[in-house]
Amino acid sequence: MPRQVRPADVVIIGMGAAGGVAALPLAEAGLSVVGLEAGTWLDQRDFAPDEIRNNYRDWPFLVKKVEDERPTSRATSATNANRVGGSPMMNAVGGTAVHYWAQSWRLNPWDFKVASETVRRYGFSRLPAGTTVEDWPLDYEELEPHYDAVERAIGVSGNAGNVRGNIDLKGNKFEGPRDREYPMPALRWTGFLERMADSARSLGWHPFAGPAAINSERYDGRAACAYHGFCNKGGCPVNAKNSPLISTIPKALETGNLKVVTQAHVTTIEVDREGRTTGVNYVVGTEEYFQPARVVLVAGYTYENSRLLLLSKSNAYPDGLSNNAGQVGRHYMSHHQGGAVGALFPFDLKAWYGLPAQGVAIDDFADDNFDHSDLAFIGGGNLWAMSDRRPISAASMSTYGRGRNWGSGWKRFIHENSDRSHGAYIQKTTLPYEDNYLDLDPTYTDRLGLPVIRITAQYKENELRAASYMQDKMEEWYRAAGAVEITRSGLGNTMGITTHAYGGTRMGNDPEMNVLDRWGFSHEAPNLGVLGASVMGTSGARNPTLTAQALAWRTATHLVEAWRDIAE
Amino acid sequence: MTDERRKKDAITRRDLLKAAGAAGAAAMIPTSLDGAPVEAIRPVASAVTAMSNAPLMNLTARETEILAAMIDRLIPSDELGPGALDAGALGFIDRLLSEAGSTSVDAYRSGLAALDRYSEYTRGGRFVELSERDQDSALIDLQTGGAGGAGADFVGSSGGFFNMVKSHTWQATFGDPHYGGNVDFIGWDLIDYPGVRMRVSDEDQRLLDAEQLEPVRRSAYDYAMFGTGRPRGPDLDGEG
Numbered sequence: 001m002p003r004q005v006r007p008a009d010v011v012i013i014g015m016g017a018a019g020g021v022a023a024l025p026l027a028e029a030g031l032s033v034v035g036l037e038a039g040t041w042l043d044q045r046d047f048a049p050d051e052i053r054n055n056y057r058d059w060p061f062l063v064k065k066v067e068d069e070r071p072t073s074r075a076t077s078a079t080n081a082n083r084v085g086g087s088p089m090m091n092a093v094g095g096t097a098v099h100y101w102a103q104s105w106r107l108n109p110w111d112f113k114v115a116s117e118t119v120r121r122y123g124f125s126r127l128p129a130g131t132t133v134e135d136w137p138l139d140y141e142e143l144e145p146h147y148d149a150v151e152r153a154i155g156v157s158g159n160a161g162n163v164r165g166n167i168d169l170k171g172n173k174f175e176g177p178r179d180r181e182y183p184m185p186a187l188r189w190t191g192f193l194e195r196m197a198d199s200a201r202s203l204g205w206h207p208f209a210g211p212a213a214i215n216s217e218r219y220d221g222r223a224a225c226a227y228h229g230f231c232n233k234g235g236c237p238v239n240a241k242n243s244p245l246i247s248t249i250p251k252a253l254e255t256g257n258l259k260v261v262t263q264a265h266v267t268t269i270e271v272d273r274e275g276r277t278t279g280v281n282y283v284v285g286t287e288e289y290f291q292p293a294r295v296v297l298v299a300g301y302t303y304e305n306s307r308l309l310l311l312s313k314s315n316a317y318p319d320g321l322s323n324n325a326g327q328v329g330r331h332y333m334s335h336h337q338g339g340a341v342g343a344l345f346p347f348d349l350k351a352w353y354g355l356p357a358q359g360v361a362i363d364d365f366a367d368d369n370f371d372h373s374d375l376a377f378i379g380g381g382n383l384w385a386m387s388d389r390r391p392i393s394a395a396s397m398s399t400y401g402r403g404r405n406w407g408s409g410w411k412r413f414i415h416e417n418s419d420r421s422h423g424a425y426i427q428k429t430t431l432p433y434e435d436n437y438l439d440l441d442p443t444y445t446d447r448l449g450l451p452v453i454r455i456t457a458q459y460k461e462n463e464l465r466a467a468s469y470m471q472d473k474m475e476e477w478y479r480a481a482g483a484v485e486i487t488r489s490g491l492g493n494t495m496g497i498t499t500h501a502y503g504g505t506r507m508g509n510d511p512e513m514n515v516l517d518r519w520g521f522s523h524e525a526p527n528l529g530v531l532g533a534s535v536m537g538t539s540g541a542r543n544p545t546l547t548a549q550a551l552a553w554r555t556a557t558h559l560v561e562a563w564r565d566i567a568e
Numbered sequence: 569m570t571d572e573r574r575k576k577d578a579i580t581r582r583d584l585l586k587a588a589g590a591a592g593a594a595a596m597i598p599t600s601l602d603g604a605p606v607e608a609i610r611p612v613a614s615a616v617t618a619m620s621n622a623p624l625m626n627l628t629a630r631e632t633e634i635l636a637a638m639i640d641r642l643i644p645s646d647e648l649g650p651g652a653l654d655a656g657a658l659g660f661i662d663r664l665l666s667e668a669g670s671t672s673v674d675a676y677r678s679g680l681a682a683l684d685r686y687s688e689y690t691r692g693g694r695f696v697e698l699s700e701r702d703q704d705s706a707l708i709d710l711q712t713g714g715a716g717g718a719g720a721d722f723v724g725s726s727g728g729f730f731n732m733v734k735s736h737t738w739q740a741t742f743g744d745p746h747y748g749g750n751v752d753f754i755g756w757d758l759i760d761y762p763g764v765r766m767r768v769s770d771e772d773q774r775l776l777d778a779e780q781l782e783p784v785r786r787s788a789y790d791y792a793m794f795g796t797g798r799p800r801g802p803d804l805d806g807e808g
Contacts, residue, residue, distance in 0.1 A: 044793065045793055045794060048789060048791075048794040049788045050744050051744065052739055052743040052744055056743075188773070190773055190777065191777040226766060226767040226768060227768040227773065228764075228765055228768060229768070237766065237793065237794075238767075348779075350773070350777045353765070353768040353772070353773060353776065391743070391755065391756055391759060391761045392738055392739055392742040392743055394742075394759055395738055395741070395742045395758075395759055404711075406642045406643065406707075406734060407641065407642070407643075408644050410643075411643065411644070411646065411648050411649075411651075412648060414758065415648060415758055415759065418758075418760065418761075419759075
């Protein structure tokens with residue numbers, strides 16, 4: 001028998017980017033909240049600027065739950081799934097937001113209405129074959145106040161491009177209207193980034209500094225970014241990277257209403273005969289516990305969310321919790337971030353002290369910001385030129401066809417070119433499809449003997465065409481900035497494990513097609529909510545975290561407002 | 569680097585390479601310009617000094633010899649300056665193999681033996697006996713995966729073995745000296761890395777853009793907040 005602990009109003013499974021944010025409005029409203037976190041606490045002293053540890057070896061976290069249960073993947077159901085590589089995520093209070101790039105975008109209004117807008121502008125035939133895309137159950141305007149709240153609660157720097165319809169070219173002219181400016185101005189640019197911006201303008205494009213959950217100046221008692229150059233998969237030693245670990249979680253703890261339990265590995269969610277959740281089973285070491293709660297919020301990573309529901313079988317839900325419509329695991333997407341473009345310049349870029357969230361963005365070819373009438377795809381991509389370089393990765397750069405990558409000839413090459421290469425980050429619209437999904441793997445298990453998630457998914461024609469188009473645009477930009485060599489990588493095939501994984505517990509008004517209602521609560525188990533990018537029905541062409549956080553904030557505030565309806 | 573220094577390094581390295589099989593990592597003790605122990609100038613090099621005069625823990629003398637010869641071709645010491653052996657790559661890899669949970673020891677052992685067999689079958693001599701030109705062509709075969717047959721019997725692929733050694737050699741040469749490599753900051757000097765700083769001000773970036781920023785040469789763990797038993801809190805250059 002598991003040990004029963006004191007009941008809570010709300011149990012949140014996962015104290016990461018989404019759960020760690022949602023805890024704050026719940027705790028502030030006076031609800032008793034228990035946050036179950038598989039990882040442990042980390043602090044500034046754990047975040048040495050050390051490329052070997054950050055980028056080549058294991059991070060200093062004690063618990064490796066994500067690694068232990070990393071999914072298998074395959075392109076289609078015709079093949080067996082393989083388990084390759086490692087997990088890019090981590091377990092800790094604050095989650096992977098402890099070491100993420102911290103780019104903090106709002107989605108474009110189009111991303112909420114891909115289906116209806118595509119039909120309206122181009123006709124029904126332009127929706128890609130096999131896609132299950134539908135409009136979100138809410139639009140940008142409805143999410144705007146929650147974006148605003150989270151930008152202030154965690155601290156986001158950036159230049160507004162559209163405040164209540166007033167366009168400012170220092171920011172993104174294509175963004176949806178904002179109620180007000182960002183709480184901090186954007187991170188600075190280097191000489192090379194200025195050059196990239198000038199080149200983009202010479203092409204008639206609209207460059208701007210992207211938004212980041214990184215302090216460009218002192219904010220809420222925390223230091224400004226020190227630009228030390230180890231931000232890529234690095235924790236911040238000066239606490240300028242605004243993960244929930246240092247922003248919302250400490251504030252929620254101050255209310256006295258949040259209790260965080262670390263090294264708590266959740267195994268299943270319990271339900272009663274009516275199908276309402278009653279609490280959560282978890283283990284700490286070999287000790288089993290049951291945490292009773294009136295509301296359960298699942299806030300793991302996308303793979304964990306579907307997995308936990310599928311593993312929680314009961315009489316009320318024989319195929320997994322909230323899965324009587326067979327929608328858990330459906331509408332899965334690995335964000336298309338592949339199809340990279342690299343460039344070699346004939347001069348040093350002085351990029352040693354940048355960070356991935358510091359850069360120049362181009363949104364002219366994202367979403368539906370340009371006319372697709374004569375193009376064979378919908379959506380597009382965000383071009384991102386950042387400032388990010390570390391010694392080992394610099395020395396491991398491509399030789400751009402100029403000889404082999406070791407030996408004396410290479411030494412001369414690297415001595416001259418170590419600071420002259422650049423890699424663009426290009427995020428593309430990725431759509432959900434009928435045959436892209438998550439389920440439980442029939443072979444691989446974690447240490448507890450529970451099956452891991454199996455990804456069956458591949459990029460389709462729409463994604464590949466958009467990727468090829470974006471590579472052309474990126475090459476054009478690099479050439480305008482003076483690049484002398486360009487490399488392009490493949491456009492992608494199998495959707496593997498990624499840091500941008502969406503779907504599996506999609507929100508939508510139709511219970512036959514969606515696990516969650518418009519507020520992020522289950523269509524089947526009324527006191528079960530889900531937080532994270534697993535609720536999103538489209539990817540957008542930009543990093544998901546801020547949108548996942550805004551949705552989590554919205555779900556939490558809705559829970560407070562509708563407490564009686566949901567919890568009782 | 570001065571011509572004199574370069575000559576001295578080259579001679580030292582060659583002599584030491586010969587001795588590598590017998591003395592293991594001991595061969596790779598760096599010396600500073602004036603011959604004083606490196607430790608006296610660069611505290612971070614103490615880990616390397618501590619390994620001196622000791623054979624590698626995880627590889628035999630024969631394996632060490634092959635690995636040293638391979639590493640010496642990957643990043644050679646040449647007229648441009650010292651190479652990966654001088655940076656302490658052997659000792660770095662040995663430490664890596666000693667770490668709990670390391671699964672690479674068998675990969676090194678079998679890969680190095682296969683490299684030797686491949687050299688015998690295709691070029692008529694043990695890898696260490698081949699000319700530099702033949703060593704390079706054998707390594708190109710490994711890298712491209714073309715060394716699979718010929719009785720070499722690489723476990724997995726020869727390219728996998730090559731890439732593992734290359735990756736570790738790069739980490740050793742260009743990573744933080746904390747792990748025993750990048751001795752005398754050889755790797756960071758080669759690529760003109762301006763160094764680990766805890767804060768890079770607007771003015772620092774301007775100086776960097778203008779090629780006027782002086783490089784810093786210290787390990788991340790030389791900053792107090794990352795050491796053990798030190799006071800908490802950031803240790804920022806100049807401010808904070």
